[in-house]
Amino acid sequence: MVSISRSNVRRVRRGNSNGLQEMLDKVPYIAHLSPADRSLLVVGVALLGTVIFASLFLVSGIVTATSSNSGSLANDERLSTKYNKLGLSEQELLLRGGGKRIVVGPHKLDSEENAVALDIIKILDCDGLQEEMEREWNAVLDAKKVDNEERERWQKEEEQWKKEQEEWEKSHNENYNNGRRLQMELDSVQDAVAFDMEQEDNMDIGNGGDGNGFMMDEMIDDINMEFGGGEFNTGGFGHDGDYDIDDNTRLKLTARHLFCLAAEGITLPKSTTSDPGPSISCDIDNNFDTRESLLNLWSSARAQISEDIIKKTLSLVSEHKETLRGHEVHVWYPKNDHGTEGMLRVLNSGFEGRLTYNFDTEPAENNQDDLYRFWDLPSKFVGENKLFVDVGSALGLTSMLMAYYYPRTTIVSIEPASPSWLIQNINFRCNLSEEQRSYVHPILAGVGTKHHDDNDSMMKMVWKPSMTTATRNWNAFNDFDFGTDIELTVHLRTLRAILAEATPEDLPLGTPISVLNLDCEGCEYNLIPSMHETSFKSIGLILGRTNWGFIPTSKKPSSQRAEDTHKRVCTHYNFAKRCKECCDFPDLSVSPRYPTAEEEDIGDADVEDANSVPNPESKTVAEVAGSVCDGFEAWADENKLHDVPDDYGWNEMSAYVSV
Numbered sequence: 001m002v003s004i005s006r007s008n009v010r011r012v013r014r015g016n017s018n019g020l021q022e023m024l025d026k027v028p029y030i031a032h033l034s035p036a037d038r039s040l041l042v043v044g045v046a047l048l049g050t051v052i053f054a055s056l057f058l059v060s061g062i063v064t065a066t067s068s069n070s071g072s073l074a075n076d077e078r079l080s081t082k083y084n085k086l087g088l089s090e091q092e093l094l095l096r097g098g099g100k101r102i103v104v105g106p107h108k109l110d111s112e113e114n115a116v117a118l119d120i121i122k123i124l125d126c127d128g129l130q131e132e133m134e135r136e137w138n139a140v141l142d143a144k145k146v147d148n149e150e151r152e153r154w155q156k157e158e159e160q161w162k163k164e165q166e167e168w169e170k171s172h173n174e175n176y177n178n179g180r181r182l183q184m185e186l187d188s189v190q191d192a193v194a195f196d197m198e199q200e201d202n203m204d205i206g207n208g209g210d211g212n213g214f215m216m217d218e219m220i221d222d223i224n225m226e227f228g229g230g231e232f233n234t235g236g237f238g239h240d241g242d243y244d245i246d247d248n249t250r251l252k253l254t255a256r257h258l259f260c261l262a263a264e265g266i267t268l269p270k271s272t273t274s275d276p277g278p279s280i281s282c283d284i285d286n287n288f289d290t291r292e293s294l295l296n297l298w299s300s301a302r303a304q305i306s307e308d309i310i311k312k313t314l315s316l317v318s319e320h321k322e323t324l325r326g327h328e329v330h331v332w333y334p335k336n337d338h339g340t341e342g343m344l345r346v347l348n349s350g351f352e353g354r355l356t357y358n359f360d361t362e363p364a365e366n367n368q369d370d371l372y373r374f375w376d377l378p379s380k381f382v383g384e385n386k387l388f389v390d391v392g393s394a395l396g397l398t399s400m401l402m403a404y405y406y407p408r409t410t411i412v413s414i415e416p417a418s419p420s421w422l423i424q425n426i427n428f429r430c431n432l433s434e435e436q437r438s439y440v441h442p443i444l445a446g447v448g449t450k451h452h453d454d455n456d457s458m459m460k461m462v463w464k465p466s467m468t469t470a471t472r473n474w475n476a477f478n479d480f481d482f483g484t485d486i487e488l489t490v491h492l493r494t495l496r497a498i499l500a501e502a503t504p505e506d507l508p509l510g511t512p513i514s515v516l517n518l519d520c521e522g523c524e525y526n527l528i529p530s531m532h533e534t535s536f537k538s539i540g541l542i543l544g545r546t547n548w549g550f551i552p553t554s555k556k557p558s559s560q561r562a563e564d565t566h567k568r569v570c571t572h573y574n575f576a577k578r579c580k581e582c583c584d585f586p587d588l589s590v591s592p593r594y595p596t597a598e599e600e601d602i603g604d605a606d607v608e609d610a611n612s613v614p615n616p617e618s619k620t621v622a623e624v625a626g627s628v629c630d631g632f633e634a635w636a637d638e639n640k641l642h643d644v645p646d647d648y649g650w651n652e653m654s655a656y657v658s659v
Contacts, residue, residue: 102264107288116295117263124256126265137269140251251278255314262294281330282430293429304444305418313419316465325351327404332426339469343397371574378594381514381540382406389513392520394469396424403436410439412502416446416490417463417471441502447527448492457492460655472521474555477656518544525557529564542572546581549639552657557650559642576624583629586622
């Protein structure tokens with residue numbers, strides 16, 4: 001028997017063998033493999049080569065990056081030799097202090113500012129905001145492109161329409177002239193026909209020429225229409241010369257963008273056309289002090305306001321170009337904030353022919369021309385070493401006006417709503433100079449009912465971005481907007497404690513309040529009764545109003561508290577002049593009205609000059625109020641002025657009207 005093995009069997013191949021096959025036939029072991037096995041072997045070798053190449057490429061990249069980082073880290077201040085004694089690794093040193101050092105142009109942020117900037121970038125998610133802004137900017141560019149195309153189309157249509165109108169007018173004028181000549185000829189024919197018909201004895205129509213004249217008028221009208229009479233048909237061209245589109249062709253920047261810019265957390269996109277790119281008027285690029293003050297504001301806000309309220313507030317607020325009695329300002333406030341719009345009306349009252357307003361939408365009556373106004377206060381109450389206290393300062397517009405009109409007057413701006421306090425601080429930093437800001441002291445607090453050392457209590461209030469001037473504790477629940485409104489727990493303090501904190505060194509110790517502005521939605525019923533008699537009598541002027549008639553009955557303070565409040569504030573001219581509550585004390589003596597700065601300049605003889613008269617004559621509430629007191633008894637009965645026995649409704653821990 002013959003024994004057969006693989007080693008003595010010669011493979012027989014069909015067809016011509018190529019060079020690769022011949023080479024493989026000479027390689028040990030491979031020569032014995034089938035074609036399928038050889039194919040698998042080739043594929044495996046190719047994959048192995050790919051893996052080896054990729055590994056070498058990755059290793060070379062890591063080495064290159066490491067050497068590059070080593071070169072850059074060698075110059076990193078965080079790894080300088082002065083930190084060797086700390087005993088920290090390079091990684092620990094690089095992560096120390098937040099892991100980043102922020103430089104703004106030639107300025108390097110100090111350790112505290114750097115920490116604040118990094119906190120802003122983290123809390124406001126400035127990286128995410130950058131991506132969001134770039135997407136919005138691309139959408140704006142697309143909208144601008146569509147807008148430009150639409151404007152070009154409209155302009156072409158308008159040009160075509162004007163051309164057709166000119167042609168029509170030219171044709172109409174020529175035809176009209178031809179028609180007039182023909183009408184003159186027809187008039188002469190009509191006159192001749194009428195004359196002949198008058199001679200006929202048997203006419204079918206009375207008064208001879210009337211019938212034929214009517215027929216002739218119709219014929220003339222037909223001729224006029226034939227020769228171009230009537231009006232040019234615009235063919236449905238719907239524009240009146242103005243093209244209007246939705247306001248989607250600009251990037252809408254909020255206060256969130258402002259703080260991210262201050263922290264160097266975002267970069268505004270640049271315009272690629274002749275149109276200016278997005279910008280913010282608050283000068284943080286050229287004025288490092290403004291940027292620094294915004295970083296300080298963030299630190300102060302984070303210490304007093306919750307993270308959620310900060311983020312929500314900043315996302316609602318944007319910059320608006322306004323005027324404040326001739327001063328161009330860029331005011332930050334929420335869109336459709338009717339309260340700020342009303343406050344701007346009040347502060348711009350009477351300026352360059354505008355209407356005069358007392359509050360928001362309340363126009364001043366003719367007999368109220370002599371009320372004290374913020375822009376025309378008696379000079380004895382403003383200026384250096386004088387104290388203006390604004391209770392319920394909202395977004396800070398009144399304090400800004402005072403800073404513009406009365407330099408070096410110390411201003412204490414008290415606001416209970418943390419969103420409004422944050423916004424007013426932005427307004428101060430973006431509109432007032434550093435020197436002006438040094439005299440303005442914004443305080444986040446409400447004024448409580450407690451006396452002396454009982455300095456801490458609380459109250460529930462609601463802040464509405466649609467009415468930032470009306471933060472209060474007596475709101476209708478069905479008016480609460482869950483999407484934007486914020487319910488707050490407000491820290492109440494005594495006025496004495498607030499002033500002690502707010503006026504450190506720019507006033508002599510014990511300086512009395514020169515002007516007190518009360519626009520605080522009922523807080524007068526907390527503040528005024530709690531003041532010591534001596535402190536109250538030292539106040540020069542009190543401006544504002546009382547709110548008894550506005551507060552719902554279930555939330556009113558006690559009638560005794562109301563009496564204590566009204567009896568004090570009604571001794572001041574503005575209250576006696578316009579507040580119905582003062583009519584409860586018709587014989588109460590009212591401080592004489594001091595001449596305003598304008599009256600001092602013109603020497604108004606009708607105004608009692610309390611500076612020169614030793615004992616100026618006082619008037620009573622009845623004399624000052626006049627017709628304001630008409631119907632007072634019915635008003636007092638309707639508003640329960642004497643009927644509320646206690647403060648339970650007023651001090652209820654709810655921001656809403658329960659009944």
